[in-house]
Amino acid sequence: MDQSINIRAVSLSCLLRILEQGEYSHVVLREELEKYRHLEKRDRAFLTRLTEGVVERLYELDYTIDWFSKIKTEKMKPVIREILRMGVYQILYMDAVPDSAACNEAVRLAQKKGFGSLKGFVNGVLRAVSRGSGEVALPDKKLDFPAYAAVKYSMPVWITKKLLEEYGEERAEGMLAAGLSERPLTVRCNLSRISLEAVKTSLEEQGIRAETIDGIPGALEIHDFDMLPEIDAFSKGFLQVQDVSSMLAGLAAAPKEGDFVLDVCAAPGGKSLHAADLLHGTGRVEAQDLTAEKVRLIEENIGRSRLTNLSARVWDALVLDKNKVASADVVIADLPCSGMGIIGRKSDIKYKMTEDIQRELVMLQRRILDVIWQYVKPGGRLVYSTCTVFSSENTENADWFSENYPFYPESLEEILPERFFTETTGQGKLQLLPGEKGTDGFFIARFRRKESIHK
Numbered sequence: 001m002d003q004s005i006n007i008r009a010v011s012l013s014c015l016l017r018i019l020e021q022g023e024y025s026h027v028v029l030r031e032e033l034e035k036y037r038h039l040e041k042r043d044r045a046f047l048t049r050l051t052e053g054v055v056e057r058l059y060e061l062d063y064t065i066d067w068f069s070k071i072k073t074e075k076m077k078p079v080i081r082e083i084l085r086m087g088v089y090q091i092l093y094m095d096a097v098p099d100s101a102a103c104n105e106a107v108r109l110a111q112k113k114g115f116g117s118l119k120g121f122v123n124g125v126l127r128a129v130s131r132g133s134g135e136v137a138l139p140d141k142k143l144d145f146p147a148y149a150a151v152k153y154s155m156p157v158w159i160t161k162k163l164l165e166e167y168g169e170e171r172a173e174g175m176l177a178a179g180l181s182e183r184p185l186t187v188r189c190n191l192s193r194i195s196l197e198a199v200k201t202s203l204e205e206q207g208i209r210a211e212t213i214d215g216i217p218g219a220l221e222i223h224d225f226d227m228l229p230e231i232d233a234f235s236k237g238f239l240q241v242q243d244v245s246s247m248l249a250g251l252a253a254a255p256k257e258g259d260f261v262l263d264v265c266a267a268p269g270g271k272s273l274h275a276a277d278l279l280h281g282t283g284r285v286e287a288q289d290l291t292a293e294k295v296r297l298i299e300e301n302i303g304r305s306r307l308t309n310l311s312a313r314v315w316d317a318l319v320l321d322k323n324k325v326a327s328a329d330v331v332i333a334d335l336p337c338s339g340m341g342i343i344g345r346k347s348d349i350k351y352k353m354t355e356d357i358q359r360e361l362v363m364l365q366r367r368i369l370d371v372i373w374q375y376v377k378p379g380g381r382l383v384y385s386t387c388t389v390f391s392s393e394n395t396e397n398a399d400w401f402s403e404n405y406p407f408y409p410e411s412l413e414e415i416l417p418e419r420f421f422t423e424t425t426g427q428g429k430l431q432l433l434p435g436e437k438g439t440d441g442f443f444i445a446r447f448r449r450k451e452s453i454h455k
């Protein structure tokens with residue numbers, strides 16, 4: 001470990017920004033990892049694991065601390081609260097760190113941050129957790145599944161309750177557990193620029209193991225890498241990080257050579273880039289998003305991919321662009337959503353989402369659909385997708401759409417590998433749940449516009 005830099009102190013400052021000031025964990029970690037890019041791979045991995053781990057297991061850590069401490073976490077000074085969370089995470093989840101080291105380092109950090117008078121308190125709580133963590137009793141699963149699951153999987157109760165209502169105990173628990181388990185990163189190769197074999201060879205030359213994914217063209221699972229920008233195939237734009245579920249949305253869009261594809265909520269560009277690749281250099285993709293900052297993210301990806309048949313621009317999907325009415329062969333509507341399908345990868349989303357925001361998102365999705373259907377040519381296609389699992393944002397919105405607009409559902413079974421077939425894929429709807437098919441939680445609905453252009 002680099003002796004000149006105290007990795008736990010860096011993690012503490014990340015946690016203060018994320019959990020006390022509400023900054024996004026992926027943004028904070030990206031900035032810190034960039035700042036400390038000279039660190040050894042081992043130190044960077046420790047920083048990431050400790051910081052993400054604390055955020056991911058927050059409620060369980062607080063429940064454990066509160067079990068042993070007279071002063072409850074919500075009453076503690078922020079620095080002490082974060083130092084204790086870090087200490088408990090190391091005791092419970094980092095086997096390579098001896099409990100004594102977790103306690104001693106926490107005490108040292110408290111002293112270094114000007115809380116020398118609380119050294120005894122920090123030491124006492126952490127030693128008690130180390131001795132007695134086995135005696136902490138979770139809420140009774142049979143009596144109150146939502147309360148039990150909220151602590152065990154560190155999830156707001158309104159979410160555990162909603163998952164229980166919609167999916168039953170077993171599937172709800174499967175999803176919650178999957179959200180906390182590690183999955184390999186998946187990437188999609190730009191097959192219009194390079195073959196899958198050539199990308200695999202290039203990755204293997206850099207010591208990165210890559211495995212193909214059955215039935216998904218261009219998809220690879222990658223292992224044993226550290227920094228994405230240092231992967232040759234990434235910096236040359238041959239590959240794009242993307243979950244398989246999101247690749248399925250691109251496959252569902254299925255643009256034909258020469259098509260015009262409009263992606264109305266496109267940043268950072270995953271589905272637009274996929275569509276441009278599927279067009280093999282023909283046709284055109286326009287990727288829109290709400291702000292200049294978001295469009296810059298899409299442009300960065302376009303630049304790196306070196307695909308020339310797509311462009312990005314700022315446009316509010318709630319505003320009708322009269323010039324584009326009935327112009328698109330394919331409209332991709334991958335809309336803002338509650339993000340419950342990707343909580344495993346962006347762990348602070350779960351704490352920021354509320355029932356009210358989720359309800360507002362359902363209405364926003366409908367308001368956007370109410371505008372953007374008009375861009376689809378008669379006979380053209382619309383793909384609606386979200387990265388969430390709640391039916392109000394998914395099947396209910398999809399059914400509402402085909403009941404109220406001149407579209408009919410189009411089967412997904414001609415494009416999906418058979419392992420993704422469900423009782424609804426023939427009617428153009430697919431709900432993927434975390435932990436069930438090796439993907440994120442995700443929803444796809446595919447529609448065709450009727451030939452008459454009236455609503």
Ligand SMILES: C[S@@+](CC[C@H](N)C(=O)[O-])C[C@H]1O[C@@H](n2cnc3c(N)ncnc32)[C@H](O)[C@@H]1O
Pocket residue numbers: 246264265266267268269270271272288289290291294315316317318334335336337
């Ligand atoms: C789920 S993300 C899109 C992910 C993207 N399709 C991809 O595959 O990389 C939803 C996007 O909708 C954008 N958005 C939200 N409200 C919008 C609006 N009124 N108009 C356009 N874009 C909007 C957000 O900025 C966000 O980038």
